[in-house]
Amino acid sequence: MSGKPRLHYFNGRGRMEPIRWLLAAAGVEFEETYMETKEDLTKLQKDGSLLFQQVPMVEIDGMKMVQTRAILNYIATKHNLYGKDLKERALIDMYVEGMFDLNELFVMYEITPPDKRGQQIANIMDKAENRYFPVFEKVLKDHGKDFLVGNQLSKADVQLLEIILMVEEWKPDILAKFPLLQSFKARISNIPTIKKFLQPGSQRKPRPDDDLMDKVMRIFF
Ligand code: IBG
Numbered sequence: 734m735s736g737k738p739r740l741h742y743f744n745g746r747g748r749m750e751p752i753r754w755l756l757a758a759a760g761v762e763f764e765e766t767y768m769e770t771k772e773d774l775t776k777l778q779k780d781g782s783l784l785f786q787q788v789p790m791v792e793i794d795g796m797k798m799v800q801t802r803a804i805l806n807y808i809a810t811k812h813n814l815y816g817k818d819l820k821e822r823a824l825i826d827m828y829v830e831g832m833f834d835l836n837e838l839f840v841m842y843e844i845t846p847p848d849k850r851g852q853q854i855a856n857i858m859d860k861a862e863n864r865y866f867p868v869f870e871k872v873l874k875d876h877g878k879d880f881l882v883g884n885q886l887s888k889a890d891v892q893l894l895e896i897i898l899m900v901e902e903w904k905p906d907i908l909a910k911f912p913l914l915q916s917f918k919a920r921i922s923n924i925p926t927i928k929k930f931l932q933p934g935s936q937r938k939p940r941p942d943d944d945l946m947d948k949v950m951r952i953f954f
Contacts, residue, residue: 738763738793741777743952745945746938747840748801749789751892753937755805757930758891759812765936771952802833809888821883828869828881828889832896835865839899843941843949854903861900866911869893873913879920886924894921902940 738756742749744767756763768774768788778786784799791798798804809815816822838857845853869881878884881893897918900907908915922931930937941949 737761738791740765741768741782741790741792742788743768743945743949744938745843745941745949747789747843747949750938751836751895752789752791752801752804752808754891754895754930755808755814755888757936758886758924758927759808759814760926761808761812763936768952769948774952805829805888814886814888814891816883816887817885821887824882825887825889828872829892831865831868832889832892835860835896836892836899843946844954858900858904858907861896861904862907862910865896866900866907866914869917870911870913873917879917886921890917890921891927894918894927899940 738761740749740752740763742765744765753763768777774788777783777788777790782797783790784797787799789799789801789804791804793804793807798807806815816825835857838853838860842850842853842857872881880886881889894917897908897914908918921927929935
C-alpha cells in the first residue's frame with residue numbers, strides 16, 4: 734500500500750468533490766478508484782467495504798471511511814483546517830452546513846432530468862446570490878480578516894472557494910455584487926496547494942456532462 738488515501742467514487746464531482754478539494758488544499762496526494770458500473774458499486778457493498786452501502790468511501794490511515802462530513806472532519810482535524818477552539822469550530826460547522834445545502838443542489842443536478850435542468854440551475858443561482866453569498870460577504874466585512882474564521886485557513890474557506898467557482902461556471906458575473914468575495918476568491922486561489930489544484934491536469938473534476946449524468950443514473954438507480 735502506498736500510504737496515500739484512496740478515494741472510491743465515480744469519475745465526477747458529486748459528493749466526493751469537496752473531499753478532493755480538502756485533500757488537495759492540505760497538500761495530501763491521493764489516489765482514486767472509479768466506479769463505472771452498478772456492478773462496481775455492488776462489489777464494494779458485498780465485500781463489506783461500505784458501512785451504510787454508500788459511497789463516497791475513502792481508505793485512509795487504515796480505515797475505510799464513509800459519510801462525506803465525517804471524512805471531511807477527519808481530514809480537516811488532521812491537517813489543522815478546523816479552527817483553534819470550540820467556538821471557531823462551531824462557526825466553521827455553521828458556514829460549511831450552509832455550503833452543503835447549496836452544494837446538495839448541484840449534486841442533485843447530476844440526476845435531474847434534462848427538461849428540469851434549467852429550472853434547477855435557476856434555483857441554485859437564486860439561492861447563491863440571495864441567500865448564501867450575502868452571508869459570507871457579511872462575515873468577511875464584519876471581521877475584516879482574510880479568512881472566514883479565525884484568520885487562518887480552514888475547511889470553510891476551501892469549500893467556499895469550491896462553491897464560488899461552481900456557481901461562476903453557470904453565472905460568471907455572480908460575484909459582481911460581492912467585492913469581498915471577489916478578493917477572497919483571488920486570495921484563496923493563490924494559496925500554493927490550491928493554485929496547483931486549479932491547474933489543468935489536476936484531480937479536480939469538470940462540470941458534469943450528459944455522459945456523466947447517464948453513468949450516475951446507471952450506477953445508482
Ligand atoms: N450521507 C451520505 C454521505 O454524505 O456520504 C450520503 C451518501 C450517498 O448518498 N451516496 C450515494 C450512494 O452511495 C452516492 S452519491 N447511493 C447508493 C445507495 O445504495 O444508497 C450519488 C448520488 C448523486 C445524486 I451524484 C443523487 C443521489 C445519489
